[in-house]
Amino acid sequence: MKNILEAPFIIETIRTTANMYALGWDERNSGNISLLLDETEVREYLDITNVLRVLPTGFSTESLAGKYFLVTATGSYFRNVQFDPAANLGIVRISEDGCSAELLWGFEGGGRFTSEFPAHMMSHAVRLAADPENRVIMHCHPNDLIAMTHVHELDERAFTRTLWKMCTESIMVFPDGVGLLPWMPCGTVEIGEATAEKMSRSRLIIWALHGIYGAGRTLDEACGLIETADKAANVYLKIAHFPVHNSITDPMLRMLASGLGLNVREGYLEE
Numbered sequence: 467m468k469n470i471l472e473a474p475f476i477i478e479t480i481r482t483t484a485n486m487y488a489l490g491w492d493e494r495n496s497g498n499i500s501l502l503l504d505e506t507e508v509r510e511y512l513d514i515t516n517v518l519r520v521l522p523t524g525f526s527t528e529s530l531a532g533k534y535f536l537v538t539a540t541g542s543y544f545r546n547v548q549f550d551p552a553a554n555l556g557i558v559r560i561s562e563d564g565c566s567a568e569l570l571w572g573f574e575g576g577g578r579f580t581s582e583f584p585a586h587m588m589s590h591a592v593r594l595a596a597d598p599e600n601r602v603i604m605h606c607h608p609n610d611l612i613a614m615t616h617v618h619e620l621d622e623r624a625f626t627r628t629l630w631k632m633c634t635e636s637i638m639v640f641p642d643g644v645g646l647l648p649w650m651p652c653g654t655v656e657i658g659e660a661t662a663e664k665m666s667r668s669r670l671i672i673w674a675l676h677g678i679y680g681a682g683r684t685l686d687e688a689c690g691l692i693e694t695a696d697k698a699a700n701v702y703l704k705i706a707h708f709p710v711h712n713s714i715t716d717p718m719l720r721m722l723a724s725g726l727g728l729n730v731r732e733g734y735l736e737e
């Protein structure tokens with residue numbers, strides 16, 4: 467059996483959590499990540515018949531039964547994952563009935579999965595139906611996106627259009643736009659369901675006055691989506707109070723969309 471601390475999925479998660487902390491997206495114990503793993507890669511490091519604990523989830527995601535996830539622990543600080551991966555991360559398998567997580571490694575010291583596990587698992591189920599290669603769901607608290615939800619109208623089409631118009635890259639990176647939820651209590655099944663419902667259309671879902679969810683095939687892709695949206699929000703906050711002389715127009719967005727063959731969210735560009 468190989469040493470799990472040398473597994474590429476652990477090393478990549480350590481690098482990602484350290485980077486997200488350095489970006490200021492994950493103060494204290496905020497943020498959470500789940501990464502879908504293949505059974506074959508898990509078997510190289512773990513005896514998959516050795517279930518350490520069974521953790522009830524409080525909801526059901528039957529379509530994920532038998533699937534393996536690397537997940538951040540509740541209360542874990544992203545900046546500390548690198549120093550103690552076995553306490554701050556866990557590897558779980560979703561049980562046959564979809565209602566519990568079977569712990570195979572990690573969460574040492576009695577920990578359990580992130581409080582946002584419902585939003586993660588429900589989003590995985592929806593993203594896998596939209597893109598069978600999706601592997602990552604991540605949540606964090608980027609400053610500029612949160613700030614923008616204080617001052618911009620909370621209509622997801624209007625919000626997406628503003629982000630697209632802030633920098634040329636935006637529509638190229640997230641042509642599917644952003645979903646947007648009004649403020650809701652976090653860590654609940656309800657916010658998980660509301661997030662997942664929007665994940666069928668967009669890989670980025672903003673939680674007003676809280677943070678964002680990103681989905682992707684890799685950790686880099688999910689991080690890159692959030693980074694690009696937060697950059698656009700940063701530009702918005704810099705210019706919002708000035709008279710505007712130059713803008714990215716709808717014809718310019720259309721030119722990018724047709725030139726690059728982008729699958730732009732329907733109805734989001736003006737005719």
Ligand code: 2HA
Binds near residue numbers: 495582
């Ligand atoms: O993990 O970010 O939304 C802590 C949070 C809850």
Ligand code: ZN
Binds near residue numbers: 677
């Ligand atoms: Zn949060």
